[in-house]
Amino acid sequence: MLDWDGCVAVNNRILSDAAALIARHLDRVAIVSNNSTHLPDDFADVLAASGLAVPRERIFMAGVEALRHVAALGEARVLLLAAPKMRRHARDLGLTLVREEPDLVLLMRDARFTYAKLERAANALRDGARLVVANADLTHPGPAGRLVPETGALLAALLACVGEQRAMHVLGKPGPLLFERACGAMGVAPRDAVMIGDNPATDGEGARRLGMRSIIVGAATGLRMEDLLPPVVAPLALLRSA
Numbered sequence: 001m002l003d004w005d006g007c008v009a010v011n012n013r014i015l016s017d018a019a020a021l022i023a024r025h026l027d028r029v030a031i032v033s034n035n036s037t038h039l040p041d042d043f044a045d046v047l048a049a050s051g052l053a054v055p056r057e058r059i060f061m062a063g064v065e066a067l068r069h070v071a072a073l074g075e076a077r078v079l080l081l082a083a084p085k086m087r088r089h090a091r092d093l094g095l096t097l098v099r100e101e102p103d104l105v106l107l108m109r110d111a112r113f114t115y116a117k118l119e120r121a122a123n124a125l126r127d128g129a130r131l132v133v134a135n136a137d138l139t140h141p142g143p144a145g146r147l148v149p150e151t152g153a154l155l156a157a158l159l160a161c162v163g164e165q166r167a168m169h170v171l172g173k174p175g176p177l178l179f180e181r182a183c184g185a186m187g188v189a190p191r192d193a194v195m196i197g198d199n200p201a202t203d204g205e206g207a208r209r210l211g212m213r214s215i216i217v218g219a220a221t222g223l224r225m226e227d228l229l230p231p232v233v234a235p236l237a238l239l240r241s242a
């Protein structure tokens with residue numbers, strides 16, 4: 001299982017060492033991402049452009065799973081803070097999106113987050129709406145080393161207004177949902193899977209809780225994706241002639 005941002009891709013551009021690793025293990029790779037702005041088809045398209053045929057059925061994302069979770073709850077009126085693409089997908093799943101008097105506030109990474117949205121969401125929670133959050137990451141790595149503020153940063157603003165929410169439900173890593181769905185789709189037990197990611201608090205901790213092994217690459221360990229590829233071994237004939 002591979003994390004996406006900072007592991008497989010940065011700014012949805014595939015990293016070359018990750019592409020080599022995926023190509024080598026193509027039929028036993030799943031993507032497990034806290035992304036809440038894109039759909040599995042988007043990641044499958046990015047992978048396909050690098051020649052990697054990973055079907056969307058093996059791509060698990062916090063945003064889509066959060067929408068499915070809320071859709072399964074039934075007829076709730078939902079105040080959804082999310083990218084336009086995710087709002088369209090929510091309507092496709094039959095969610096009733098409202099601006100006022102929601103039963104439930106669903107928070108994802110919303111690059112158009114505003115003071116007015118913060119005000120509406122805070123008052124909805126104050127008035128008793130439930131809170132569902134795609135993921136609690138504060139940032140993820142962007143291009144040229146820049147920070148991309150994540151859903152957790154928006155959540156911090158919301159909780160600053162209303163205090164900790166006892167009934168808050170966070171669906172992404174390190175929670176079990178994405179890992180369990182990936183294990184189910186791949187037909188493997190957690191103990192037979194390995195999670196490769198760059199975030200010890202989500203990829204590492206989430207795997208540990210389920211009894212899954214993890215390999216953490218990037219700044220936290222200094223390990224690189226390249227280190228997970230087998231070494232290039234010169235053919236014996238070349239060594240003899242050298």
Ligand SMILES: [Mg+2]
Nearest residue numbers: 003005006198
């Ligand atoms: Mg990551």
